[in-house]
Amino acid sequence: MPFGPIFRAMTRNRSRFLLIVAEVALTLAIVANCVSLIRESQASLKVESGFDDENLLWVGSRPFAEAFREDAYLHHAIDSDLVTLRTLPGVRAASNTSFIPWIGGGSSTEVRLGGNRYRTQIYGVDPAVFDTLGVTVIQGRNFTPAELEAGTGSDPDKVISPVVISEALAKLLYPNGGALGKIIQDPSGTDSFDVIGVFDRFYNPYGWPIGEYAVFLPRRSGGFSNFGFLVRTQPGQKDALMPEIEKALLASNDGRNVRVRAIQDIRREYDSRDRAVVMALNAVMILLVFVTALGIVGITSFSVAERQKQIGTRRALGATQGDILRHFLLENWMVTSIGAVLGTGLAYAINVGLVTLVQQAKLEAWVLAAGVGLLWVVGLGAALGPALRAARVAPAIATRSV
Amino acid sequence: MFAYNLRLAWKSLLRNPVLSTLIVGGIALGVAISTAFITVYHVFSRDPIPGKSDVLFYVQMDNWDPTAPPHPHESGIPPQISYRDMRELMRSKIPVRQSPNFLASLYVFPRDAKARPSQEPIRMVFSDFFPMFDVPFRYGAGWGRAADAGPEPVVVISSELNERLFGGRDSVGETIRIDRREFRVTGVMAPWRPSIRIYDMNGDVFGEPESVFMPFNWIEPMEIRTAGNRDNWQSFDGDPTYLEILRRSEGCFLQMWVELPDEASRQAYARFLDAYTTEQRKEGRFQRPLDNRITSVRNLIQDWEVVPPQSKAIAAISILFLIVAALNLVGLFLGKFLARAPQVGVRRALGATRGSIFLQHLIECELVGLIGGAIGLLLSFGVLAFFNTVFRRMSQSEDFFHLDLTMVLAAVFLSLVAGAIAGIYPAWRICSVPPARYLRNQ
Numbered sequence: 001m002p003f004g005p006i007f008r009a010m011t012r013n014r015s016r017f018l019l020i021v022a023e024v025a026l027t028l029a030i031v032a033n034c035v036s037l038i039r040e041s042q043a044s045l046k047v048e049s050g051f052d053d054e055n056l057l058w059v060g061s062r063p064f065a066e067a068f069r070e071d072a073y074l075h076h077a078i079d080s081d082l083v084t085l086r087t088l089p090g091v092r093a094a095s096n097t098s099f100i101p102w103i104g105g106g107s108s109t110e111v112r113l114g115g116n117r118y119r120t121q122i123y124g125v126d127p128a129v130f131d132t133l134g135v136t137v138i139q140g141r142n143f144t145p146a147e148l149e150a151g152t153g154s155d156p157d158k159v160i161s162p163v164v165i166s167e168a169l170a171k172l173l174y175p176n177g178g179a180l181g182k183i184i185q186d187p188s189g190t191d192s193f194d195v196i197g198v199f200d201r202f203y204n205p206y207g208w209p210i211g212e213y214a215v216f217l218p219r220r221s222g223g224f225s226n227f228g229f230l231v232r233t234q235p236g237q238k239d240a241l242m243p244e245i246e247k248a249l250l251a252s253n254d255g256r257n258v259r260v261r262a263i264q265d266i267r268r269e270y271d272s273r274d275r276a277v278v279m280a281l282n283a284v285m286i287l288l289v290f291v292t293a294l295g296i297v298g299i300t301s302f303s304v305a306e307r308q309k310q311i312g313t314r315r316a317l318g319a320t321q322g323d324i325l326r327h328f329l330l331e332n333w334m335v336t337s338i339g340a341v342l343g344t345g346l347a348y349a350i351n352v353g354l355v356t357l358v359q360q361a362k363l364e365a366w367v368l369a370a371g372v373g374l375l376w377v378v379g380l381g382a383a384l385g386p387a388l389r390a391a392r393v394a395p396a397i398a399t400r401s402v
Numbered sequence: 403m404f405a406y407n408l409r410l411a412w413k414s415l416l417r418n419p420v421l422s423t424l425i426v427g428g429i430a431l432g433v434a435i436s437t438a439f440i441t442v443y444h445v446f447s448r449d450p451i452p453g454k455s456d457v458l459f460y461v462q463m464d465n466w467d468p469t470a471p472p473h474p475h476e477s478g479i480p481p482q483i484s485y486r487d488m489r490e491l492m493r494s495k496i497p498v499r500q501s502p503n504f505l506a507s508l509y510v511f512p513r514d515a516k517a518r519p520s521q522e523p524i525r526m527v528f529s530d531f532f533p534m535f536d537v538p539f540r541y542g543a544g545w546g547r548a549a550d551a552g553p554e555p556v557v558v559i560s561s562e563l564n565e566r567l568f569g570g571r572d573s574v575g576e577t578i579r580i581d582r583r584e585f586r587v588t589g590v591m592a593p594w595r596p597s598i599r600i601y602d603m604n605g606d607v608f609g610e611p612e613s614v615f616m617p618f619n620w621i622e623p624m625e626i627r628t629a630g631n632r633d634n635w636q637s638f639d640g641d642p643t644y645l646e647i648l649r650r651s652e653g654c655f656l657q658m659w660v661e662l663p664d665e666a667s668r669q670a671y672a673r674f675l676d677a678y679t680t681e682q683r684k685e686g687r688f689q690r691p692l693d694n695r696i697t698s699v700r701n702l703i704q705d706w707e708v709v710p711p712q713s714k715a716i717a718a719i720s721i722l723f724l725i726v727a728a729l730n731l732v733g734l735f736l737g738k739f740l741a742r743a744p745q746v747g748v749r750r751a752l753g754a755t756r757g758s759i760f761l762q763h764l765i766e767c768e769l770v771g772l773i774g775g776a777i778g779l780l781l782s783f784g785v786l787a788f789f790n791t792v793f794r795r796m797s798q799s800e801d802f803f804h805l806d807l808t809m810v811l812a813a814v815f816l817s818l819v820a821g822a823i824a825g826i827y828p829a830w831r832i833c834s835v836p837p838a839r840y841l842r843n844q
Contacts, residue, residue, distance in 0.1 A: 016736075023730060026722060029722075030723065066582075272792065273712075281719075287723070295726075299733035358715055
């Protein structure tokens, strides 16, 4: 490959090539850092809850009728709503709980074990919750209806509540297994939890890093101001069911407002910031690469037009069309590569600043390598048109004066 | 001369419409992207309450469980304070104004018995809240300090709720039913949309202000619970009532704001806080190391990372984008100008100085920059409208991100910079063309 002559030819017209070098370097540096930012945001978009999110609905019921202030009336309303929900065609399961997936929070407590304390999420549930979420009790057993009744009534003598905990929490508390049947205490030491079961999957983002830890307590959830249900529908029935559910619940008891939301919509809202970041950066990257390609086309065209006479001379002296094509492509590749080397340095320099803003956006080597590969391809693609035009320059042009 | 140069530039643009469109399009794209992203950052980071960012202070005290690790909030101590501490702090005469607040959610019943009641977000505040946070009023005003103590049944409502309940008319003096009580409207807020809802930096920071503001002291008679976060580490034996828990608990759910106009009052208030917690320690509370904090609005926004850190990064990246877009145009201008070398040679031979040639071409570049910038500014409206739809859920606002005068000026400046980046080198090249070379061949 005739690197030497090509390089010497380039040094005769430095400014043009310096422009491409600068563009390629900046583009590489920006794209590499954009990808780092995107990866940081995308990581949280990819996390899965482990539930059947696609078919889950949250049904919120907010009473205003005074009758709901009576516990007995409230509990009766919850039970009759569950019957209404379960008999609607298309509903697979329904559960009264205070747990709303993807709302970005919930309730938490600490449990005490030995000398250690562990923070975990904690929610009131009924026995239908596992089937509704689409998770499985893998050790031990589910709650019984009697345990739900016992948990709901306020019994001052009750000291031990049966609980079902998430597998991640079981592993945190008992790394060697055997959580089942163990008694864990709440921090005040007055209440104790008897682990009667362990279920397999749980993830719900929380302000604190306790997304995978959950304790489920058997009790009717809700009070005068609000109570709610998780509903799992048959696949594809969700959208049709949302207005149906509202209508059916209001028909059975009009003393409240009802709002039905798809869990996927709740998640979309939770994710909106990350999705906006990903979308914005993707747009910037695509436009940037496009603009850079345009710039390379422009400068290479100019450079071909300016060197018509020299190209004609080379052709007249025996260079084939392939030689000319190769000359321009090789020239472009060399310029892109110099830009890539400078861009690598620049990318790391920018990343130092970026990491002070967004800690997880550290630049990884393979991202840079992929960026260099992309720019080689884009550069060659952009130079191909002008290079082909150069190859078609007739040798006779050398004999004409300007 | 300037007008003449402008006319030359305009003619030159028309001579090669395809190339001109490409160049203008390139600048427009760069200006649109950078203006839009800088606007996002600008909206997030501008002073949310000008003139008050350094006199409004947020109070924190570390009443967290002495046997537990530090509170997991990023400040390392509970982000809010307890009801019992708030009661004591309110006795201080040092702040010129002070108000705790929390979010509640209660039903508002319309006059028309057939219409459905609606559950409304309600902010519980003291009367000082309104002047502290510069709440704008369309009708009436906030309630007086005298109404705090009772508390009197008075409320301030949002213009949106006033629209729904009273058709937008002056409703001061009318009553509305909230929960089981009647409240008299003392003020209707003008549409109010602070860029950051600074009085609640624990909750939905970009949300809309609540539709009802109610005297804080209704918390006890109406047994109002918080609809926001509440951090607690303590539990009580037996079956205490809500009020017993409220008065005794270490549960933190109140955001305490004090207005301290000068350094002396700040120091005095800091001493007051330390004296209070030191006194409480003797009674067995506040057993963690003494850590009381008062933080200004300005510092709180930074410390709690209220503004998404990505927005700053993306704004910086978008400026680099504009630079790359402008660099791309250098090649195009170079080709365009050098093709004109023979004419320039003639002008130079006829006496034009290098300076005037340089100026002529630079003006052409800046003209292109400004045309591109104007189109870019229009495009950025589109980009921001798109952001608003993406963020609608988060901000519940149609125009959370919008261009203000500063950003329009910034866009003009950016397009001039882009024109200069793209044009200086080509203009310099063309003005250094030796006239003789081109005269020979003519």
